Amino acid sequence: MSTSDQQAAPSRLAVPELLIGIGLLACAGAVAWQTLAIPVSPLYSKVGPTVFPYITMTGMIVLSLLLILAALRGGWQPEEEKETPTDWKAMGFVVIGLIANLLLIQPLGFTAASVIMFVLVCYGFGSKRTLRDAVLGLILALAAYFGFARALGVNIGAGFIENQLNTVIDAFIGMLRG
Amino acid sequence: METLGHLAHGFSVAFTPVNLLWCLLGTTLGTAIGVLPGLGPALTIALLLPITYQVAPEASFILFAGIYYGAMYGGSTTSILLNTPGESATIVTALEGNKMARSGRGGAALATSAIGSFVAGTIGTMGVAFLAPVVVKFALAFGPAEYFSLMVLAFITVSAVLGSSSVRGLTSLFAGFVIGMIGVDLQTGQPRFTFGMTELLDGVDVIIAAVGLFAVGETLYMASRRYAGKDEIVPLKGSLYMTKAEWGRSWKPWLRGAAIGFPIGAMPAGGAEIPTFLSYAIEKKLSKHKEEFGTVGAIEGVAGPEAANNASAAGVLVPMLTLGLPTSATAAIMLSAFQSYGINPGPLLLTTQGDLVWGLIASLFIANVILVILNLPLIGLWVRLLKIPAPQLYAGILVFATVGTYGISQSPIDLVILYFLGAAGFLMRRFDFPTAPVIIGMILGPLAETQFRRAMTISNGDWSVFYTHKLSLTLLTLAFIGLAGPHIWAFIEHRRRRGPEHVPGDA
Secondary structure, three states: OOHHHHHHHHOOOOHHHHHHHHHHHHHHHHHHHHOOOOOOOOHOOOOOOHHHHHHHHHHHHHHHHHHHHHHHHOOOOOHHHHHHHOHHHHHHHHHHHHHHHHHHHHOHHHHHHHHHHHHHHHHHHOOOOOOHHHHHHHHHHHHHOOOOOOOOOOOOOOOHHHHHHHHHHHHHHHHHHH | HHHHHHHHHHHHHHOOHHHHHHHHHHHHHHHHHHHOOOOOOHHHHHHHHHHHHHOHHHHHHHHHHHHHHHHHHHHHHHHHHHHHOOOHHHHHHHHHHHHHHHHHHHHHHHHHHHHHHHHHHHHHHHHHHHHHHHHHHOOOOOOOHHHHHHHHHHHHHHHHHOOOHHHHHHHHHHHHHHHHHHHOOOOOOOOOOOOOOOOOOOOOOOOHHHHHHHHHHHHHHHHOOOOOOOOOOOOOOOOOOHHHHHHHHHHHHHHHHHHHHHHHHHHHOOOHHHHHHHHHHHHHHHHOOHHHOOOOOOOOOHHHHHHHHHHHHHHHHHHHHOOOOOOHHHHHHHHHHHHHOOOOOOOOOOOOOOHHHHHHHHHHHHHHHHHHHHHOOOHHHHHHHOOOOOOHHHHHHHHHHHHEEEEEEEEOHHHHHHHHHHHHHHHHHOOOOOHHHHHHHHHHHHHHHHHHHHHHHOOEEEEEEEOOOOOHHHHHHHHHHHHHHHHHHHHHHHHHHOOOOOOOOEE
């Protein structure tokens, strides 16, 4: 970490930090909007459901102003964090994987959607053995599904694969019981 | 002694074969997730919260406590061998532990942290058993105003004092308040912060918030930082048995660490960061081998902080069980597990849920024994977990994140909220905002609001209740000192020195 060249201009505007500060100010605005939307019965005028939201809003405004001030003074990111370039490709694949999971989990069911997400995320993180990842993802998703759904009774969206397997398992259990 | 009788009863609860199995499962799982970078006890317990629908409260709390303690043991392994502290409390362990591993004494570092954790964990758990009833007697005198002020103190310390920046810590806390307020107001039934969406009337589930911030956020962060240098695992060298000299150098730091860690952890504003740093500073000062600190690694610098870490973890359970006041993200999620059983942790918990609390405390003793057995001979096994390649590890984490959230209501809206919070978690990680205060604010915020409104209702809307009650005033003053003290101190130091201008912003 070399700070020698920084010393010359210590008060440089830090754009990402500024955006965060402004974003938080916008959040405070959303809090204000939603607080005003809370209908208050006159009975609770003093300590009603809006007092705490107003306190929160005030706090957020003060804090975002302090953050904006810090951003104007050069921000707070450590040098090494700033110097590391962001791997947009890897992040992109993770995001695509997440969105695919969101879109596919209802039509295809948990297991199939998970496998697709697993493969995409692995690829994003630099794994080149896609087929092996798919098999790993399948094993993991099935283990998770049956661990939670059958052992704990937590219903995670069943799709084609789960329904087929459930039928097989129920038939097997039925057979064992004679 | 009354406590001993309760404790004996607790052991009779904890020693049933089923509960022993839960304890074993929890400690094993806890060690594993402690070892794996990117996973922590808060996230794991959040993912396992659905078991509260199926399993008896005793069993699930024994499981959760096992995970909590286990993660403390496992976390030191990662710190020592990988130099990647999983959480802020193990930063100090990495300082000397990784240096020891590099100079071929990794075995001794792991051994002293495991045994030290056992010693301190046991002392800390005894502290919980004996201190909890005392705190309860004290807490029964609390009114809503005192409770609210106490929570303010906890908020300030947890977010402003412990982190690297008080502004960013408080920002996280306030974000948590906003998330916590989403849903129906419990006193008037008005919907708040729902943006007109019926899905938000029930509020945001703790599971979604924790999993989004910790799992999705962490995965996105790790993906974005793939260019950063790879962590290097130091191969485990040296005997796991400590030499006589190493024992001699370890036992005092263990005891000192426990003595520092437990009281600070047990304070309603506790946390593990301060005691670990304090213990490190003390050991460095007292050591006869100062030249080893920061060079080849000094065993005292591992033994003391590790002990302080575990003792404070035990201490955190005191305010959680007696006041319903969580001071760490894990404790906050455990509190929400209590809520999902319809149990309200607070001064009455010890009497109304005696089986649960004493069974839990007894199981903590058992967990410590299991952990030292699991960790010393099996350390080689745990180290192998570090070899799970990053792609499959993070992809797997995301699969489990889906299980945890989608399983709640099978609603894709929950996944949208999860990803939204994941994106927020990523930005927070990237720009050095602490995430734990979000969870604490989310769970403790509504409780603080309830106490606040109760106090105001009792006083007929007169704000003076908060500063005319002596205890409440004291707590608020402490909170103010916690917030403003460091700044005032820095100002005085600055004035005193009047030296060359310090470069700002290099935090």
